[in-house]
Amino acid sequence: MRHRTLALLLGLLMVLAACGDDDTTSTTQPGTETTGGASTTVPGDTTTAPPTAEGGTVRIGWGGSPSSLNPGLGELTEDYTVYELIYNTPITLDMDGNYVSELATDWSVSEDGLTWTMNLVDGATFHDGTPLTSEDVKYTLELYRDCSDWCVYMSSYFDGDEVIEAPDPTTVTITKEAPTGSFEGRMVFMYILPKHIWEGVDPGTFDNTEMIGSGSFTLVEHRQGEYVRLASNGDYWGGAPVVDEVIFQTFENADARVQALINGDVDMITEFPSTAISTLQSDPNITVATGEPLAPDLTDIIFNITEPENCPAEDGICSGHPALRDLQVRLALAHAVDKQQLIDTLLLGLGTPGIAIVPTGLGVWFNNTIEDYPFDLDEANRILDEAGYADTDGNGIRECPASMDCGDRTELSLRMNFPDDSDTGPRLAQTLADWWEQVGVEVQIQVLDPDTLTSVCCPSLDFDVILWGWGSDPDPGFLLSALTCDEIPTGLSESGYCNPAYDELFYAQQTETDLQARIDMVHEMQQILWEDLPYIIPYCALSSEAFRNDRYIGWITDTTKLALEDPSSLNVIRPAG
Amino acid sequence: MTRGSLFLRKALWAVVTIFVVVTFNFFLFRVLPGDPAKAGIKDPRLSPEMVAALQERYGLDKPVLFNTGEGGLFDSQYFRYLGALSQGDLGTSYAYRNRPVSSLLGTALVNTLWLVVPADILSIILGVLLGLVAAWRRGTKLDVGALMFALFTWALPTFFLGILLLFFGSRYLGLPTGGRITIGLDQGLWATAGDVLRHLVLPTLTFALVLLGEYMLIMRSSVVEVFSEDYILTAKAKGLNTFQIIRRHGFRNAMLPLVTLIALNLGFTVSGAIQVETVFSWPGLGKLTVDAVAQRDYPLLQGAFLMLAISVVVANLAAELIYLRLDPRVTEA
Numbered sequence: 001m002r003h004r005t006l007a008l009l010l011g012l013l014m015v016l017a018a019c020g021d022d023d024t025t026s027t028t029q030p031g032t033e034t035t036g037g038a039s040t041t042v043p044g045d046t047t048t049a050p051p052t053a054e055g056g057t058v059r060i061g062w063g064g065s066p067s068s069l070n071p072g073l074g075e076l077t078e079d080y081t082v083y084e085l086i087y088n089t090p091i092t093l094d095m096d097g098n099y100v101s102e103l104a105t106d107w108s109v110s111e112d113g114l115t116w117t118m119n120l121v122d123g124a125t126f127h128d129g130t131p132l133t134s135e136d137v138k139y140t141l142e143l144y145r146d147c148s149d150w151c152v153y154m155s156s157y158f159d160g161d162e163v164i165e166a167p168d169p170t171t172v173t174i175t176k177e178a179p180t181g182s183f184e185g186r187m188v189f190m191y192i193l194p195k196h197i198w199e200g201v202d203p204g205t206f207d208n209t210e211m212i213g214s215g216s217f218t219l220v221e222h223r224q225g226e227y228v229r230l231a232s233n234g235d236y237w238g239g240a241p242v243v244d245e246v247i248f249q250t251f252e253n254a255d256a257r258v259q260a261l262i263n264g265d266v267d268m269i270t271e272f273p274s275t276a277i278s279t280l281q282s283d284p285n286i287t288v289a290t291g292e293p294l295a296p297d298l299t300d301i302i303f304n305i306t307e308p309e310n311c312p313a314e315d316g317i318c319s320g321h322p323a324l325r326d327l328q329v330r331l332a333l334a335h336a337v338d339k340q341q342l343i344d345t346l347l348l349g350l351g352t353p354g355i356a357i358v359p360t361g362l363g364v365w366f367n368n369t370i371e372d373y374p375f376d377l378d379e380a381n382r383i384l385d386e387a388g389y390a391d392t393d394g395n396g397i398r399e400c401p402a403s404m405d406c407g408d409r410t411e412l413s414l415r416m417n418f419p420d421d422s423d424t425g426p427r428l429a430q431t432l433a434d435w436w437e438q439v440g441v442e443v444q445i446q447v448l449d450p451d452t453l454t455s456v457c458c459p460s461l462d463f464d465v466i467l468w469g470w471g472s473d474p475d476p477g478f479l480l481s482a483l484t485c486d487e488i489p490t491g492l493s494e495s496g497y498c499n500p501a502y503d504e505l506f507y508a509q510q511t512e513t514d515l516q517a518r519i520d521m522v523h524e525m526q527q528i529l530w531e532d533l534p535y536i537i538p539y540c541a542l543s544s545e546a547f548r549n550d551r552y553i554g555w556i557t558d559t560t561k562l563a564l565e566d567p568s569s570l571n572v573i574r575p576a577g
Numbered sequence: 578m579t580r581g582s583l584f585l586r587k588a589l590w591a592v593v594t595i596f597v598v599v600t601f602n603f604f605l606f607r608v609l610p611g612d613p614a615k616a617g618i619k620d621p622r623l624s625p626e627m628v629a630a631l632q633e634r635y636g637l638d639k640p641v642l643f644n645t646g647e648g649g650l651f652d653s654q655y656f657r658y659l660g661a662l663s664q665g666d667l668g669t670s671y672a673y674r675n676r677p678v679s680s681l682l683g684t685a686l687v688n689t690l691w692l693v694v695p696a697d698i699l700s701i702i703l704g705v706l707l708g709l710v711a712a713w714r715r716g717t718k719l720d721v722g723a724l725m726f727a728l729f730t731w732a733l734p735t736f737f738l739g740i741l742l743l744f745f746g747s748r749y750l751g752l753p754t755g756g757r758i759t760i761g762l763d764q765g766l767w768a769t770a771g772d773v774l775r776h777l778v779l780p781t782l783t784f785a786l787v788l789l790g791e792y793m794l795i796m797r798s799s800v801v802e803v804f805s806e807d808y809i810l811t812a813k814a815k816g817l818n819t820f821q822i823i824r825r826h827g828f829r830n831a832m833l834p835l836v837t838l839i840a841l842n843l844g845f846t847v848s849g850a851i852q853v854e855t856v857f858s859w860p861g862l863g864k865l866t867v868d869a870v871a872q873r874d875y876p877l878l879q880g881a882f883l884m885l886a887i888s889v890v891v892a893n894l895a896a897e898l899i900y901l902r903l904d905p906r907v908t909e910a
Contacts, residue, residue, distance in 0.1 A: 057761055067673070149630040224673065225860040227760045247760050251858045255740055260754035263747050421871075451873055 055232065055244040056575050058552055061257045061266040065225045065250045070208040071191040072144070072151035077295075078248075080189075082228055085246070085570065087191035087213035090118055090137065090172075091184050093294065093474050095559030095568065097363045099184040103137070103192060103214075104172075113179030113513045118187075120170040124237045126194045127218045134166035139195035141174070143203060150204030156478070157186040179511050181518045185475030216241050216571050226250055242574040243552070261286065261546055268547035268555075273423070274348040277544065285550045290350055291562030293543035295471045296361025298354050299424070301337070301432070301536040302457075302466040303330055306496025312489040317462040318496070321414055322406045324464060328387035329412070330533040331373070335383065336435045338375035343539050345431070346424045350544060354537030356529035357483065358476045358522065361540060361561070365476045367523040370530050380439040391440055398440035413442040418467040419450045428467055428538070459491035466494065476522055480506055483534060497534035550576055587897060591890045598886040599662070599879075603655055606875050607641055635671060635875075658879070667883070668876035672869065678880040681865065686884070688757065689861035691773075692853070693846045696781045700788035701839060707789070708796025709823065715801060723793065731790025739783045739856035746779045753779075755858035780857040784850050788842065795838055799831040806830075829903060836899050844892030845885070 064078040071083050090104040101107075104118040124132040141164045144154035161177040180186070194212050211219040216236045220229040228248040232241045249266060251257040258276045260266045262283060272280070280286050304320030311318035323329045339353035352360045355370050388401030389412060397413055400406035416433065418425035425447065433443035443465075448456065456462045472479055481487060484506050485498035502525060509521040529535070543562055547555055554573040632638045636657055644652040661668060667678035704727075711723040730738070746752040753759065753776050762772055803809065804827060812822045851863030862881065869877040 059760075223860075225864075226757060226858075229761060245761065249756055249760060249858075251755050252864070253740075253755070253856045253858065256743055256755045256856060256858060259744060259747055263754055265747075265754050449871060451871070 054575065055242050056552075057245040057247060058243050058268065058570065058573065059247045059249060059266040061249055061251045061260050061269040063250070063252065063254065063257065063271045066222065066228060068208075069211050069219070069222060070203070070206055071193070072147055072154055072203060075152045081248075082211075082219075082230075083191050084215070085217040085230060086211050086215045086219060087193070088124065088132075088215050089188055089190050089192065090120075091187040093188050095294075095556060095561045095563070097292075097361075097474070097561060099188070099474075103132070104187070107183075107187075109183065109513065114177070115173055115175045116183050118172045118174075120172065121237065122170065124214050125235065126214050127212050127233060128194070130194060130196060132192065132194070132214045133169040134172045135169070136195045137172045137192055138164045138166040139199065140193045141172075141190060143193070143198065144190060147203070153189070157189065179513045181509060181512045181515075182475040182477050185473060185477070188474060217246060220245070239571075241571045243570070246570055261548065264548065264551075267551040268545065270543075270545045272544070272546065274350055274544070277348065277350075280546045285548050286546055287549045287555075287557075288544060288546045289555070289557040289562055290542050290544040291557070292361035292560055293471075293541075294561050294563030295473070296359035296540060297469055297471045298357070298359040298537055298540045299428070299467070299469040300354075300357070301538060302468060302494045303534055303536075304461055304463050304465070304496060305330075305534055306461045306488070307498065310485065310488050310496055310498050311461065312459045314489070315459045315491070316489075317460045319462045320496070321409055321412075321464045322404065323389070323400055323409075323412055324414070326387065326404070327533065328383055329389070330536075332380040332383040332387075332439060333436060333441065334373045334533055334536050335376050335380035336439050336441075337432065337536055337538060338435070339372070339538050341375075342428065342431060346427055347539065347541055350542040351539040352542070354540050356526035356537060357470070357479045357535060358526055359470075359472050359479075359540045362472060362474070362476055363560075364519055365522050367526040369523070370527060372530075377435070377438050384439060389440070396437070396440065397442045411442065412440060413444065414464040416443050416445050416465045416467065417448050417453055417456065417463055418445075419453050420447050421450060422467070422469075425467055432467075457491075458494050459489055461488075461496050468494070477510065480509075480522065480525055483529060495534035497532065499528065499532060502528050502532075552576060583901075584898070587894055591894050594890050595883075595886050598890075599659075599883055600655075602879055602882045602886075603658060604641070606873070606878050607654075662883075667880040670869075670874055670877045672872040672874040672877065678876045681877060682862070682880050682884060685860065685862045685865045688859065689846070689850070689854070689863070692777065692780050692859055692861060693784065693850055695777070696784035696788065696850070697843065697846065699781065699785040701792055703785070704789045704792025705796050705835065708793040709800055709828075711793065712797045712800035712804065713819070713823070720797075724797070727790035727793040727797075729790075730786045731794070733787075735783065735787050735850075735852040736856050738786060739780070739853055742779050742783050743856060746782075752776075755856075757860060780850075780853050780859055783856070784853045787853075791838065791842075792835065795834055796831065799834050800827055803827050803831045832903060833900070836896050836903065840892045840896030840899075841889075844889035846888065 062078065064076055066074065066079045066082050067076050068074050068079060069082070071079075071087065074080060074083065088103045090102060091099050091107065092102040094100045103120050103124060105121055107116060107118040109116050118137075120132075120134055120137065126132055141158075141162070144151065145158040145160065145162055145164070146155070148155040159176065159178075159180070163175045165173045165175070167173065174183075192214065194214075197212055198206070209222070214237070216233050216238060217230040218233050220231050222228050227250060230246045230248075232244050232246075234240045249260075251260055251269075254271065254273050254276070257266075257269045258272050258280065261269045261280070277288055280288050303324045304318075305325050306316070306318045306320055307325065308318065343349060343351040343353065353372060354360060355367060355372060358366050360366050360368075384398060388403065389398040390401075391398045393399070397411045399410045399412065414436075416429055418429050422428075429443075429445045429447075433445060436443055453466065453468070457466060457468075470479055470482075482492050482494065483497050483499075484493070484503050485500070486503070487493040488496055488498065505521050505525050505528075509518045509525070512518040512521065545562060552573040553576045554569075556569045556572065629638070636654055639657065640646070640653045642653055642655050643650050658668070665679075667682070670676050670678050670681055673681060707723050707727065711720045714720050743754060747754045755776075757773065757776055758769065759772050759776075762768060809822060809826055812826050817825070850859075850861070851867060853859065854861040854863045866878070866881045868874075869881060
């Protein structure tokens with residue numbers, strides 16, 4: 001659970017590839033069939049040009065495959081890439097991380113902060129020709145608000161108290177009982193569905209194999225585990241893409257993906273090993289671009305610091321090493337992590353050092369004023385010596401001081417777990433173990449499959465140290481909630497961390513509608529987390545993609561973010577030459 | 578004992594074996610740590626209501642073996658599964674929402690057979706021939722060369738051989754880097770068939786090379802052993818030529834261990850060629866099963882393992898029947 005999935009935005013480059021399935025769907029594409037056919041007829045030649053116009057077909061190699069075409073059920077990055085291309089949302093995130101209009105031309109909040117009003121664009125239509133109106137928006141938002149018993153993510157963007165109205169065809173109002181500071185962030189994934197289709201089906205079991213949306217691309221065919229074929233929506237209200245067709249092909253093996261690009265079987269790839277970058281860069285026909293992922297991600301070193309009184313009554317095992325609850329131990333371990341070296345060796349430089357649970361890619365929300373703990377093994381040893389952790393039996397491992405009740409775990413010997421689907425996990429674990437052993441802390445590494453890791457993690461809290469990660473929403477609210485006391489029994493809290501001062505700030509920022517005031521609170525929360533060290537955040541990885549510059553040009557690469565799930569590049573690229 | 582009743586007895590045993598495997602697998606998967614209601618949707622934001630709703634939909638809210646509460650003793654996960662199974666219903670996948678397991682398995686099986694059957698045939702024919710030649714020319718450079726080749730391909734990790742072939746085949750022979758077809762080709766049946774064949778070349782070759790070594794080694798040692806038997810000497814003394822000796826006396830006796838191996842390998846065919854499928858992005862059974870384990874997709878796992886169990890048992894049954902033909906002495910067993 002957690003980590004690798006937050007597929008939402010989920011930048012986590014997991015390959016939860018789905019496999020052979022007969023889920024082929026074919027829909028005829030009015031847009032493509034009517035274009036191109038009416039070409040000039042040369043005298044004496046009665047054939048017409050094939051209906052493939054000059055825009056051509058873009059082929060993209062990726063590692064996964066959509067798990068569901070129903071936006072309520074999707075959980076993978078690949079799902080959301082397809083949704084972004086097929087559907088529109090009221091508000092979207094641009095590639096510099098700003099909220100900009102999509103279906104909503106503008107939006108505003110009432111004086112009391114309780115009612116949000118959105119004005120919709122004129123002339124948006126669904127792929128079947130039906131106009132998109134405020135009724136569709138109202139229907140969709142209410143569907144997502146009430147879907148907690150069947151949908152995966154959507155209901156988490158609502159508090160349940162929202163009253164949604166459609167006073168006229170281009171206006172939608174949302175009224176809440178308490179103000180929210182994250183309205184825009186909640187609207188970014190609200191894929192507007194056609195009411196006339198969805199109200200006639202059971203949304204929780206609807207396969208949505210035709211995917212009628214209002215976006216710039218239409219679905220042609222989807223074969224689970226193999227490919228997704230999309231065609232340009234010639235009637236798109238926002239202006240049709242140049243290319244005729246986009247094909248996403250699944251290559252489970254990253255080396256095969258790289259080879260496919262080099263050979264020209266595909267025009268663009270995402271998710272390749274950083275070790276392949278130099279090979280790709282040496283090919284003059286290939287351009288490699290790197291940037292922040294649309295959904296910033298972070299890797300974390302989680303300490304189990306659950307106090308006995310906070311142990312979940314029902315599911316808690318709470319077997320964390322007692323010494324980890326001592327801040328001095330965590331401080332020493334923080335001094336024994338060289339973040340820059342991890343970035344250089346594990347990510348070949350494609351990452352930035354993290355501070356607290358807010359990823360560096362979240363822009364204004366990231367507190368960049370904190371001066372991180374320097375890598376200093378001598379200082380780490382000094383801190384542990386001073387705190388009374390001495391190696392009394394001379395085996396190279398320190399023991400708990402006599403004043404501390406460590407039960408039968410007197411030695412500073414920690415279990416360290418990481419998920420088996422992590423490429424960097426093994427080297428990260430081994431590197432940390434080497435450093436920590438130099439300060440007298442032994443590490444026992446055990447790799448677990450993500451599901452087992454979840455069962456030892458939370459809410460059972462049956463571990464010492466876990467190496468894992470998060471993908472983030474554009475709004476930091478959700479990740480920050482993982483460190484509140486209330487989330488210990490729910491299993492969202494991975495560390496068992498509980499600090500009333502932090503909680504107070506968390507609940508205050510939730511309802512703060514003044515942006516700068518909320519940013520200040522979020523920064524202060526990061527300061528607290530950095531001092532209390534429930535986590536060490538070694539790095540936030542950058543994302544990279546590579547494309548053939550001899551096939552298509554115009555890929556957007558000069559923005560801070562780089563993401564295929566943002567359709568803007570696919571809307572503007574055009575054939576080279 | 579007559580051959581007919583022998584067959585009946587063996588068939589009965591096969592059915593019992595399959596039933597035991599079905600039961601064993603059912604409980605085996607449920608012993609794994611992890612909760613399918615959560616594993617399908619790995620999101621911490623999952624509400625308790627949704628977990629409960631999912632568990633109810635999957636029937637996971639019922640007791641595993643016997644229901645001592647309301648609903649009757651047999652209203653449990655196990656007996657519900659047996660009941661559905663007896664009607665040929667394999668259930669609905671958790672991870673691939675709302676999709677019947679039978680259709681998931683069916684599609685993947687067809688893809689896997691396309692890949693594995695040609696590879697099996699190729700490797701058996703080549704392996705047997707190579708083994709025969711090597712045994713006949715025992716000790717020569719030809720034998721040593723064939724032996725080295727077989728040991729090398731057998732020992733080489735499958736994914737590594739696959740990557741090597743993918744690299745050279747796609748770069749220098751222009752073969753596709755993966756997948757089953759060129760998407761969007763839309764050029765009629767023959768063009769499509771040719772396209773599929775082109776996609777099949779590298780994965781089939783990889784899998785065939787991996788299997789070949791084992792067949793060759795078994796065949797070689799088996800023939801070498803047979804050739805040292807007195808009756809071969811007698812055959813030589815009778816003045817039979819090499820071909821006649823191999824055909825009439827050597828091959829048939831040497832085939833026994835090979836039949837065992839072929840039956841075993843064919844039985845496991847439906848488990849797919851996991852590594853080959855992964856390297857070449859081939860949407861087959863192996864990958865489907867691996868993903869099902871990761872997702873704790875009980876119905877899909879049960880279906881895949883049931884299919885595997887049936888095919889292994891049937892293949893073994895077939896092997897025993899072939900024994901009967903090849904070697905009359907087997908009747909006593």
